[in-house]
Amino acid sequence: MIKQLIRVGFFALFVFQDLSAQNQKPLYLDDTKPIDARVEDALKRMTLDEKIAIIHAQSKFSSPGVARLGIPENWMTDGPHGIRSEVKWDEWDQAGWTNDSCIAFPALTALAATWNRDLSSLYGKSIGEEARFRNKNVLLGPGVNIYRTPLNGRNFEYMGEDPFLSGQMVVPYVKGVQSNGVAACVKHFALNNQETERHGVDVIVDDRTLYEIYLPAFKAAVIDGQAWAIMGAYNKYKGQHLCHNQYLLNDVLRGEWGFKGVVISDWGGVHDTKQAITNGLDMEFGSWTDGLAWGKSNAYDGYYLAKPYKALIEKGEFGTKELDEKVRRVLRLSFLTTMDKNRPFGSFGSEEHGLAGRKIAQEGIVLLKNDRSVLPVDLKKTKRIAVIGENAIKMMTVGGGSSSLKAKYEISPLDGLKKRVGKEADVVYARGYVGDASGNYNGVVTGQNLEEKRSAAELLAEAKNVARSADVVIVFGGLNKSDFQDSEGNDRKGLELPYNQDNLIKELVKVNKNLVFVNISGNAVAMPWINEVPSVVQGWFLGSEGGNALADVLVGDVNPSGKITFSFPVKLSDNSAHSIGEFPGGKTVNYSEGLFVGYRHHDKSKIKPLFPFGHGLSYTTFEYGKVTADKKSMAASDKITFTVAVKNTGKREGSEIVQLYISDLKSSLPRPVKELKGFEKVTLKAGETKNVSITIDKSALSFFDDKKHDWVAEPGDFEAIIGASSANIKSKVKFTLQ
Missing domain, CATH: 2.60.40.10 (Immunoglobulins)
Structure with missing residues (x-):
């Protein structure tokens, strides 16, 4: 924080010194002039060292501006579901701020399930306000990679299996974010559909499938949404890493689509200086350095686009043409964001944002099945509600990778239901199963103590006893944000529910037929008990207001209107990638299923899914x-x-x-x-x-x-x-x- 305050002071000093030597205002500071002209004016004033500096990081989440010219630093923040807490300058450890607790918005799977463009705009505007208030000028989101397999650990961050729907939903989000003078950085471009071998796997896909399935949402964000930034992906395509990929970045993104914005690397996604120079990358973040490569100098100077780049220019192997193009795009980003004196101030952790998140969550919740009208819970006839399952109490805003948040608050499903029911009925809780008792990710600690000493048999017996005496049983299960579930870094190991939940559900429905299963996840799961369980709800990861939103739907205050944006297969082999053995691959993965992803495969092969794409019920008809x-x-x-x-x-x-x-x-x-x-x-x-x-x-x-x-x-x-x-x-x- 002290470093940042010192830098602000230096900016003011250098700007004063620079302007005092001139009789007129420099063009680059005149915001009445076209941005392109201002960019050219600033560019010609910059030294080689200043140009090199602004195209790579100076800390975990920032890059330099041009202090001498009064051009501020660029500050990134992870999204796309909330503004990540502050970490130390050079470390992933928490910075220890006490005022960086955000509103956690629903995961993008839930947003897409609303099929509501206006809510996407509200989401973008709200999260953009949070980013702006925290003085971030680039939000690292939204994500629009296609749901190719239900085992992808990052599916919860994306918008489903259909390119048209994803494209329709991403555009209002991007515009909403950027209305705050904050750049939306759409990710991960492209073909980033698995976490297994994510840093090196080479995707083999035909051009038709690429253009019809995997690129349209990105194209919509760029052309219709006018996104100011794009993040490259970790994986390879045509043998080149996607953070410096000639075909996708230069030929398609800039050539065919006319993208004028900044291409930002994923953290650690750069692997070669010469390719980074020529193949479309503008800003490099997160490359792995040991801190020793340049002696006592800053480790960030060891990045591929830092001293190694400058050395190639000084040797005459490269001119400054490519460098100037990169700098132009970074300067344009600054003039659209930090240098725009009219950008609003934003707001953070507000009640208004909490209510926005609740509205999005309400419309995103999907009623998948409702035989015998078990839902909504009729509080006039219900005296006792049994709530069972770890996911009824476990905080879900922490974990899952880079989207992990330090939320200002999080309403659990159990607390939301208790608050809504009040004295109208007894709500009795039983753990049922033990999943992940931890609550610590990257130094953000939930403070929950979920340790359990009782055996699985004891937990099951308690759950059955509680269920037996209830009018209705609501099981909150599904996945969580631990490794090998809905989490960055690893893919799921199978389609089945973890922690022996299937057995729990089968045993509970034997003692009480009025059972509701609420699946908290960003992915499809197998449901071998589906014929015995009358009601199923897709509950997603719903953020700060998740418990309240779920209660609203379960008791009927809100009529569910969401529809799923990916197919639920009965079994893994019903998914096209798995049916042909093309997941996860090895050094390469071949998308030989082609166009036939999700419902396209089910239609072609005449496979009946567990729940089809676009499915969702209502309490009316x-x-x-x-x-x-x-x-x-x-x-x-x-x-x-x-x-x-x-x-x-x-x-x-x-x-x-x-x-x-x-x-x-x-x-x-x-x-x-x-x-x-x-x-x-x-x-x-x-x-x-x-x-x-x-x-x-x-x-x-x-x-x-x-x-x-x-x-x-x-x-x-x-x-x-x-x-x-x-x-x-x-x-x-x-x-x-x-």
Whole structure:
């Protein structure tokens, strides 16, 4: 902190000295001028050492500005679910601040499950305000890597298996963050779909699959969201690490998409100075140094884009053309963020942000199954509620890797339910199983003592006894953020629930049929007991207000409206990557399933999933009319609108997500049976009917022709399919592209 205060003072001193020698204000300080002109003016004033300095780190999470010119440092913060607590300058240990406890927002899996673009905007705006208040000008998020396998440890940070949905949800998030003068750094670009061998695995994928499945969400963030930063991935593609990858960074990101922002390395993702110079990287962070390579000098000078780069310039092996391009982009970042005098001040840990997180969590919770209407819990008829499971009490904001947070508070499911139920019913808790008793990640300590001396048999006996005497049993289980679960660094070892939870659930339902299983996770899990358990809820990692949001839905104060954004397979071999043995690979992993990820694979192979993509129930019911098109034939330059009437046929207000899938009935290349190309979330009062319209253009009909290296929409017959999920089809209409 003292270092930072000294630097601020030096900035002011140097700026004063620099300006006092001139009769007029330098162009780079004149924010009425175009940014490009200001960048060029600042660039020509910089020395070689200053240029080298600003393209690599000076601490764990910061890079230098140009003190002499009054250009501030850049400060990064991990996201994308909250603002990470402060660590020491050169270490991962906690800095010991007492005012860096943030609001923990729901994981991005939960945000995506809302299918609500407005909530994505609210999320981005809120977390951007938290970052701005903490004086961070780059938020390391959101993540939009595609859900290829349910074993990926980082799936909880992403937005699901469908590129269209991910693209639609990432754009408002990016715009919301950047409205605060904070850059969204969209990650991890690209093909970063596993943690196993993540630093070296080379992904083999055909161009068509790359462009149709793995790039669209990034493209949307760049072109529609106008993201100011992109983070490279750890893995390789075409034999090159993705933090300095000629094809994806130079040819695609900058060449095809026209990206003007900064490419930032993932921490430790840089491996070669010459490739880092030429292959699209701008800012290097987290490279591993021993602190001794340059004697007593700063270890950060040993980074690939530090002294080694300068030495190559001094030897004449490189000019300054590439360096100047990098510096231009970093300066542009500064002028958009720290040098923008009109950027708002932000706010941190506020009640408003807590309520935003609660609203997002409420809409993201998914009711997967509800036989016999066990939910919502009727407090007029219920006298005793049994709550069972470690996940009812375990704090989930700590752990999971770089998204681990030091939250200002976290409402557990048990506490949220007790608070809501109050004196209306008794809430009795039993542990049921022991998972992870620890509560310490990177020096952030929950303070919970979850140690358990009783045996598994004793815990099971207690749980059954509590369940037997209850009117309803709610089991909070699933995964946690420990290694080999939902956590950065390692992938899951299997699809099954850990800690022998399957046996617990099977035993509990024998003594009480009114059982609800709440799956706290960012991943699909196997449910071998599904036919015996009447109600299942997908509860995600919901952040500070998670317990309150879950209680809101479980007792019916809020009608669930979320829908899952990835398929739940019955067994692991029902997933396409696993069905062909292409996960996790070794030094290479071959995406030979191609386009057929998630529901695309299930459709093609006629596999019935446990729960299909886009599935989610409500406490009310909806009736769909017949979809109509505003024209039977469209020209390539036209748009076409599909309209369907949706009626709430139940007794309470609810929201339904109308999904539009497009099927190409005859194509020169193999295509999925159908693909999501539109959706709208509509809220209806009991008995109310609304017309829902979704408009598409020819881009929704196009596929990527790798031989032409272009998007192609072939004339012919198509079908528009309206569904309540990818498997629950309501109506179809044919149309023709001329």
